[in-house]
Amino acid sequence: MTNDKHKKTELLDQLERGPWPSFVKEIKKAGETSPVCGDLLGQLELSYREKKGHWKHGGIVGVRGYGSGVIGRYSDVPEEYPNVAHFHTLRVNQPAGWFYTSAALRTLCDIWERHGSGLTNMHGATGDIVFLGTKTDELEPTFQELTAAGFDLGGSGSDMRTPSCCVGNARCEWSCYDTMGVCYRITQAYQDEIHRPPFPYKFKIKFSGCPNDCVAAIARADLSVIGIWKDAIRQDDAAVAEYAANGLDIRRDVCERCPSKCMIWEQGKLSIQTGECVRCMHCINVMPKALRPGTEKGAAILIGAKAPIVQGALLSSVLVPFVPAGELEDTLKELLSRVWEFWDEYGKSRERIGELIQRVGMANFLDAIGLDPVPEMIAAPRDNPYIFFQSGDEK
Amino acid sequence: MATEPVKRITDIGPPHFEQFLHPVIRRNYGRWRHHESPAPGVLCHVAESGERIYTVRAGSPRLLSIQTLRFFADLADRHCGGYLRFTSRHNVEFLLDDPTHIEPLKQELLAAGFPVGGTNNAISNIVHTQGWIHCHSSATDASGIVKNVMDALYDHFTHEDLPAKLRIALACCLNMCGAVHCSDIAILGIHRKPPKIQHDLLRKVCEIPTLIASCPTGAIRPAAIDGKQSVEVVEAACMFCGNCYTVCPAMTMNDPENDGLSIWVGGKVSNARSAPKFTRLAIPFLPNNPPHWPEVVEAVVNIVQVYAEHARKYERMGEWIERIGWPRFFQLTGIPFTRYHIDDFKYAGLSYARSTHIRFQGGASEVL
Numbered sequence: 226m227t228n229d230k231h232k233k234t235e236l237l238d239q240l241e242r243g244p245w246p247s248f249v250k251e252i253k254k255a256g257e258t259s260p261v262c263g264d265l266l267g268q269l270e271l272s273y274r275e276k277k278g279h280w281k282h283g284g285i286v287g288v289r290g291y292g293s294g295v296i297g298r299y300s301d302v303p304e305e306y307p308n309v310a311h312f313h314t315l316r317v318n319q320p321a322g323w324f325y326t327s328a329a330l331r332t333l334c335d336i337w338e339r340h341g342s343g344l345t346n347m348h349g350a351t352g353d354i355v356f357l358g359t360k361t362d363e364l365e366p367t368f369q370e371l372t373a374a375g376f377d378l379g380g381s382g383s384d385m386r387t388p389s390c391c392v393g394n395a396r397c398e399w400s401c402y403d404t405m406g407v408c409y410r411i412t413q414a415y416q417d418e419i420h421r422p423p424f425p426y427k428f429k430i431k432f433s434g435c436p437n438d439c440v441a442a443i444a445r446a447d448l449s450v451i452g453i454w455k456d457a458i459r460q461d462d463a464a465v466a467e468y469a470a471n472g473l474d475i476r477r478d479v480c481e482r483c484p485s486k487c488m489i490w491e492q493g494k495l496s497i498q499t500g501e502c503v504r505c506m507h508c509i510n511v512m513p514k515a516l517r518p519g520t521e522k523g524a525a526i527l528i529g530a531k532a533p534i535v536q537g538a539l540l541s542s543v544l545v546p547f548v549p550a551g552e553l554e555d556t557l558k559e560l561l562s563r564v565w566e567f568w569d570e571y572g573k574s575r576e577r578i579g580e581l582i583q584r585v586g587m588a589n590f591l592d593a594i595g596l597d598p599v600p601e602m603i604a605a606p607r608d609n610p611y612i613f614f615q616s617g618d619e620k
Numbered sequence: 621m622a623t624e625p626v627k628r629i630t631d632i633g634p635p636h637f638e639q640f641l642h643p644v645i646r647r648n649y650g651r652w653r654h655h656e657s658p659a660p661g662v663l664c665h666v667a668e669s670g671e672r673i674y675t676v677r678a679g680s681p682r683l684l685s686i687q688t689l690r691f692f693a694d695l696a697d698r699h700c701g702g703y704l705r706f707t708s709r710h711n712v713e714f715l716l717d718d719p720t721h722i723e724p725l726k727q728e729l730l731a732a733g734f735p736v737g738g739t740n741n742a743i744s745n746i747v748h749t750q751g752w753i754h755c756h757s758s759a760t761d762a763s764g765i766v767k768n769v770m771d772a773l774y775d776h777f778t779h780e781d782l783p784a785k786l787r788i789a790l791a792c793c794l795n796m797c798g799a800v801h802c803s804d805i806a807i808l809g810i811h812r813k814p815p816k817i818q819h820d821l822l823r824k825v826c827e828i829p830t831l832i833a834s835c836p837t838g839a840i841r842p843a844a845i846d847g848k849q850s851v852e853v854v855e856a857a858c859m860f861c862g863n864c865y866t867v868c869p870a871m872t873m874n875d876p877e878n879d880g881l882s883i884w885v886g887g888k889v890s891n892a893r894s895a896p897k898f899t900r901l902a903i904p905f906l907p908n909n910p911p912h913w914p915e916v917v918e919a920v921v922n923i924v925q926v927y928a929e930h931a932r933k934y935e936r937m938g939e940w941i942e943r944i945g946w947p948r949f950f951q952l953t954g955i956p957f958t959r960y961h962i963d964d965f966k967y968a969g970l971s972y973a974r975s976t977h978i979r980f981q982g983g984a985s986e987v988l
Contacts, residue, residue, distance in 0.1 A: 236911040237764075239912070240764060243771035244735065244774045245679065245774055245777075246735075247681060247733075248682075251683050251684055254685040254687040257687060258686070269752055269753060272910075273752070273761070275876055276879070276910065277752075277874040278751075278752045278756065278758050278874055279752070281756055290628070290630055323705045323706040323707070323708075324641055324704075325704055326703060327694070327696045327697050327702035328693075330696075331689075334686035334689050337686055344685060345683075345684050345685075345686065346682055346684070347680065347712070348706055350747070350749065350797040350798055352708075357753075358754070372628070372630065375632070375635040377630075389708075394649050394652075396675070397652060398652035398654055398655065405637050409636060412634060413633045417631065420631060437890045437891070437892060440708050441799060482893055484893050506891060507892045507934070513654045513655055532796035532799055533861070534794055534796070535836045536836055538796075573833075574830070574833070
């Protein structure tokens, strides 16, 4: 902070107070090692005064041989804040499950101290480590240091975005497949699709180990892989009794909250009709010591979620109701190649796969990728009689 | 060239996660028995082997300096052999095998201003976007609003005192990098005016056919401006999504007077009990009022309070509203219902009330 203009951040300074950790303090801390943070704070103060942003569109910047991983950003007031005239972001592919050692974290900090603002997001919305703010000339050197340290860039633009996953087998008893292992291997298998955008628009894959869906796969991923089991919930009767003895109202808080009413609590005994269970997780969430997912584990594969832009928000819908954990990776790779081929052929520019399926219809999409329709794919059959009978089906 | 260029390393992907796992986790990977919640912000996972791993979770502003990351690394070295992780909601988690370190670690975190909590029926950290710190299309700031809202809801982060989980998200425009469409409460930046077209710039940097195709309502059409090719916007058909601006920087959306915030409620991602669902509009517009955004903070706190007071145990926001009905939600929160709450985009009819299941609110004696 070298001149008067930058000292006046009266609005932002008010956000250093209050009990929640302050992002303004973080920017000022990063300013201890980086001269750009003063200008960042200055421009942000201008936005707070004027109630508008001061960043321009990206333009094409990146590292050699990649078409993704860098978000170009330029100030629209570069004369006033020359240190943030370019303020590009690098997306660094996070380790699966966002696990680190202190040594790995320090390695990342040291690289970013040498080449950028010293500001990060841990983590960005898609899951990447976000290195926030550097100049065009620093992109390639940052990248080379990252790869030398074993890290690589993530996705951006019309490519396969950096896959992400929940903590899974590493620290959760509910995980129905190895989310971190599958996420890692799928990420490695599609480095080209992540680094060189080949698609009509973005394509996100998220891996959740159970229907609690801690990485919001069903809401945020074009392909949502959500762990599920086929057999009965594993039940420890003594532990159920202990919950009841400790004051849990099993009838009200467990059985009556069950969406398919598949549980009965009678005479101190909990019984579950497995055939009616929808595997929602509520009873397991409430009694983690007593109930667990079954042992026949795998995942449901759903397709099509996205935020509103362009044709409205979508949740993913069921494509494959169950794949055994051991067959999951091969199934995913086969599915991805068929889905991408169809999308490549028929998708319009900036049309997500979910929007394409809405446009052409799920039945046509299933024909194209060679999957048979099953009733698990729908909430209900059609309620209109406008059936497009295919030639050959009629007499 | 006298020297061979150094071979560039590319396409190596992320480092394998196994090297970052605590030894207790490595030994018990995929073999966990159950977990316990000893205190807000503290979890204990018990393996089939009987080994235990403790987690201490702390909130962060998401925007983190390398100085703070090094502080987290130091804490991890002092208390848990250097093993830590981050969550999908921007919290930091320290992984310990020695429970005697939990209290000293918590004390150090609190002393440095990082609250411990966010587990179970607490409000976890707010998933949010870049806002004015780094985004070109934001209708508002992200970090500033999050800071003010979490200052006000701080005690709900450090205490597990709500009927169920409560997940708040903020996105600074309709692109929704923060995916706020499935949160219990969503704060969404919105524009309210059609793009202002910079015709000179448009000719230099935009492809007109791509620009026209980008509009989901077909509101952009070709036009000659001063005898030169450009476009015009049918303003009545514009829904202020900003998609045209994303493909063409000459379609300026920023408008200090008319940009602002909207509040949405009742979404969820988890399949627990009810199916995942979208957020629904609660408040169509609140002004952008930095640095404290008092209108937004007040609106969110009000919704949280009414929910906390009226929802039953284990009922998420959307499940509570479905039980009591939307009229009651608007009545209890005092939020005015307007024409803007009635959907008019695709499939709008699916959200109309198509039954005579109508609740009439009784007098003061009515019990919820």
